[in-house]
Amino acid sequence: MNTRPIRAAMAGAAAAALALTAACSGGGDDDGKITLSVGLFGDFGFGPLYEEYTKLHPEIEFEERIAEFADHHTNLTTHLATGSGTADIEAVEVGYISQYTAQPDRFHNLLDLGASDLEGQWLDWKWQQALSKDGEALIGLGTDVGGMAMCYRRDLFEQAGLPVERDEVSALWAESWEDYVNVGRQYSEATGGGYFFESSGNMFRAMVEQADEGVYDREDNLVVESNPAIGEAWDLTVEAIEAGMSNRLQAWTPEWNAGFNEGTFATIICPAWMTSYIETNAPDSVGLWDIATVPGGAGNMGGSHLVLPAAGEHPQEAYAFLEWLTAPEQQLKVFESTGNFPSTPALYEDPALTGMTKAYFNDAPVGQIFTAAAQAVEPQYQGPLQGDVLATIGQGLGRIEDGSQTPEEAWSQVVSDLESF
Amino acid sequence: MTIAAKPAADPAGRSSPAAGRPRPERRRFMHLRYRLDLKASPYLYIAPFFALFAVFGLFPLGYTAWVSAHDWSLLSDEHAYVGLGNYQTLLSDPYFWNALGNTLSILLLATVPQLLAALLLAHLLTLRLRGQTFWRMGMLLPNVASVVAVAVIFSQLFGRDFGLVNWVLESLGAGRVDWQTGSATSHIAIAVMVAWKWTGYNALIYLAAMQAVPREVYEAAHLDGASRMQQLFHVTVPMIRPTIVFTVIVSTIYGLQIFAEPQLFGGGGPNGVTGGASRQFQTLTLYLYEHGFNRGFEFGYASAVAWTMFLVIIVIALLNYLFIRRIRSAS
Numbered sequence: 001m002n003t004r005p006i007r008a009a010m011a012g013a014a015a016a017a018l019a020l021t022a023a024c025s026g027g028g029d030d031d032g033k034i035t036l037s038v039g040l041f042g043d044f045g046f047g048p049l050y051e052e053y054t055k056l057h058p059e060i061e062f063e064e065r066i067a068e069f070a071d072h073h074t075n076l077t078t079h080l081a082t083g084s085g086t087a088d089i090e091a092v093e094v095g096y097i098s099q100y101t102a103q104p105d106r107f108h109n110l111l112d113l114g115a116s117d118l119e120g121q122w123l124d125w126k127w128q129q130a131l132s133k134d135g136e137a138l139i140g141l142g143t144d145v146g147g148m149a150m151c152y153r154r155d156l157f158e159q160a161g162l163p164v165e166r167d168e169v170s171a172l173w174a175e176s177w178e179d180y181v182n183v184g185r186q187y188s189e190a191t192g193g194g195y196f197f198e199s200s201g202n203m204f205r206a207m208v209e210q211a212d213e214g215v216y217d218r219e220d221n222l223v224v225e226s227n228p229a230i231g232e233a234w235d236l237t238v239e240a241i242e243a244g245m246s247n248r249l250q251a252w253t254p255e256w257n258a259g260f261n262e263g264t265f266a267t268i269i270c271p272a273w274m275t276s277y278i279e280t281n282a283p284d285s286v287g288l289w290d291i292a293t294v295p296g297g298a299g300n301m302g303g304s305h306l307v308l309p310a311a312g313e314h315p316q317e318a319y320a321f322l323e324w325l326t327a328p329e330q331q332l333k334v335f336e337s338t339g340n341f342p343s344t345p346a347l348y349e350d351p352a353l354t355g356m357t358k359a360y361f362n363d364a365p366v367g368q369i370f371t372a373a374a375q376a377v378e379p380q381y382q383g384p385l386q387g388d389v390l391a392t393i394g395q396g397l398g399r400i401e402d403g404s405q406t407p408e409e410a411w412s413q414v415v416s417d418l419e420s421f
Numbered sequence: 422m423t424i425a426a427k428p429a430a431d432p433a434g435r436s437s438p439a440a441g442r443p444r445p446e447r448r449r450f451m452h453l454r455y456r457l458d459l460k461a462s463p464y465l466y467i468a469p470f471f472a473l474f475a476v477f478g479l480f481p482l483g484y485t486a487w488v489s490a491h492d493w494s495l496l497s498d499e500h501a502y503v504g505l506g507n508y509q510t511l512l513s514d515p516y517f518w519n520a521l522g523n524t525l526s527i528l529l530l531a532t533v534p535q536l537l538a539a540l541l542l543a544h545l546l547t548l549r550l551r552g553q554t555f556w557r558m559g560m561l562l563p564n565v566a567s568v569v570a571v572a573v574i575f576s577q578l579f580g581r582d583f584g585l586v587n588w589v590l591e592s593l594g595a596g597r598v599d600w601q602t603g604s605a606t607s608h609i610a611i612a613v614m615v616a617w618k619w620t621g622y623n624a625l626i627y628l629a630a631m632q633a634v635p636r637e638v639y640e641a642a643h644l645d646g647a648s649r650m651q652q653l654f655h656v657t658v659p660m661i662r663p664t665i666v667f668t669v670i671v672s673t674i675y676g677l678q679i680f681a682e683p684q685l686f687g688g689g690g691p692n693g694v695t696g697g698a699s700r701q702f703q704t705l706t707l708y709l710y711e712h713g714f715n716r717g718f719e720f721g722y723a724s725a726v727a728w729t730m731f732l733v734i735i736v737i738a739l740l741n742y743l744f745i746r747r748i749r750s751a752s
Contacts, residue, residue: 070689078718250690254576254583388691402602402698
């Protein structure tokens with residue numbers, strides 16, 4: 001057997017592999033070009049902006065890495081701890097931000113790179129969230145905020161004999177979450193057991209986000225047991241579960257996605273970023289979904305920052321891009337294409353933003369609705385394991401939903417699980 | 422072949438008269454070299470494997486043991502020595518025992534039917550079939566599929582509201598099952614994923630072993646009036662016993678380390694880490710993942726879990742081995 005062709009092929013492959021490694025490791029410096037890597041969870045709608053920026057700065061190119069929400073943050077933490085593997089620019093969701101502001105050394109301090117003059121550009125609380133405890137370091141710049149609204153299905157509301165126009169719907173639960181649960185009861189009765197919302201965890205989280213104090217106090221102590229707002233939110237959520245209002249779906253699963261199109265539930269808590277999610281998952285339901293205000297006042301759910309991990313080799317270039325990307329003009333473009341709502345108040349008076357409507361949501365004035373929601377948000381302190389604590393409580397509610405535990409058992413397991421944090 | 426060829430290629434060529442008689446010291450040296458070659462070379466030839474094993478197998482094993490004796494979090498630079506403290510916490514954690522129970526339950530549900538089915542399939546494949554190669558290669562296809570793809574697809578099939586399995590059950594009048602919520606149902610769903618992927622693979626291994634069984638034995642059994650099934654269980658199974666031991670041990674090891682299937686079955690959120698809201702399908706590896714690669718990144722504790730798993734696997738593999746050894750003595 002003649003082995004020469006095989007050897008030649010192997011040698012070729014080895015050479016190609018070497019060339020590839022060389023191309024990757026250097027960040028493409030040799031031809032004067034710099035490739036900035038951007039690590040995100042999901043599509044942030046940055047695609048066209050990369051192109052635009054490369055046109056302005058031909059020496060900069062981009063490489064986007066997208067992972068799933070939980071994986072993204074797990075990977076980011078491990079990469080930060082080991083000091084390698086991070087992208088030049090990484091996204092951090094608000095539930096994780098204080099975990100990272102607790103270790104500012106692992107990031108480039110944006111105050112040193114030129115962000116110190118920009119403080120007034122963002123909502124004050126958005127800026128504060130990315131500051132280290134001592135206020136000496138800023139690890140990230142804000143992208144979007146998640147001022148909450150309530151999305152609902154017009155067709156299902158009509159079938160249940162409830163009002164369908166968004167102002168009337170908002171009025172149904174304008175007073176409180178108790179009213180929301182009462183409307184849910186009416187809905188279930190009128191539809192013979194139809195589900196009013198998709199998961200109790202989301203309802204609970206929305207109520208908690210609206211409280212002055214959440215699951216942590218300002219000294220980073222867990223106050224889940226002592227904070228009356230948490231207890232009230234839990235009790236009301238349990239009441240809704242026991243009335244059979246929850247579709248018992250787990251967020252981000254295929255079943256949950258399908259529910260948007262199939263209309264298995266009538267309402268869902270809608271931070272601005274949720275609107276594009278609904279649109280993508282229920283492309284056939286044009287005009288069936290609409291947006292009303294959320295019960296219980298304003299609150300923020302979700303939203304992100306972009307950070308520059310210290311291992312990144314091009315802090316100047318990455319920062320320059322970051323500053324450009326999070327400037328109001330670009331945030332407006334992102335809102336137009338994805339629905340992620342800007343965190344820069346300068347836009348809140350801009351008719352280009354406030355006048356925006358979405359045909360998919362029956363021409364709902366999304367600009368107006370979410371501007372009002374974002375402006376009314378009273379900032380809540382986010383503790384280090386915010387996301388994990390809420391997830392643990394959400395699982396407790398899940399155990400009540402699927403009937404494996406009574407509310408008392410579920411609560412005591414939540415408490416004991418939280419003790420191990 | 423190299424070992425045999427070496428002495429012949431020895432340039433000292435004792436048979437060469439032209440070279441004259443080598444001096445005695447030189448001869449002794451040559452002899453030593455020859456002996457060394459004979460004795461040491463084989464070790465050199467197998468050394469690459471063991472060198473790699475030492476670097477990528479033995480060292481991590483030892484280092485994990487070292488880490489497991491510390492309070493070692495990825496997020497802090499201080500690693501306090503705690504001795505067996507991690508193991509103590511582990512053994513007193515009810516969630517660990519829950520994970521162990523789940524793992525064993527999934528192992529049983531996946532392995533036993535899988536190996537029996539593989540045996541039957543292999544038996545069928547020994548028959549004269551049209552397109553024999555097609556059937557045999559087809560067996561291997563599920564094994565080629567990525568475990569993640571398998572888990573994602575099956576999680577959708579076992580979906581509560583829009584899953585194919587529930588749709589079939591409902592059209593048969595059996596009613597819907599919330600596969601993920603129940604303990605037994607979730608174990609079955611995960612076991613099906615494992616079995617789907619590995620049945621064909623095991624069937625092919627059995628097939629290879631069966632083809633080595635001498636025809637005469639079957640002919641004798643046939644003359645004695647044994648049916649095809651009797652031949653399978655009284656002739657084939659005892660004859661391929663070593664292969665069965667191999668498949669049982671390999672599937673046990675795989676089954677005790679199941680990770681991707683339950684993780685993806687739980688969905689992207691926290692249920693994927695804890696194996697359901699009630700931890701109803703959290704396996705040992707998932708338990709390790711929860712502690713090592715989540716909020717606390719407690720590598721010390723996770724290493725203790727890894728070592729405990731290692732011991733559990735050895736014990737169960739041994740038990741299996743002893744159990745399977747009885748096949749011959751029973752027949």
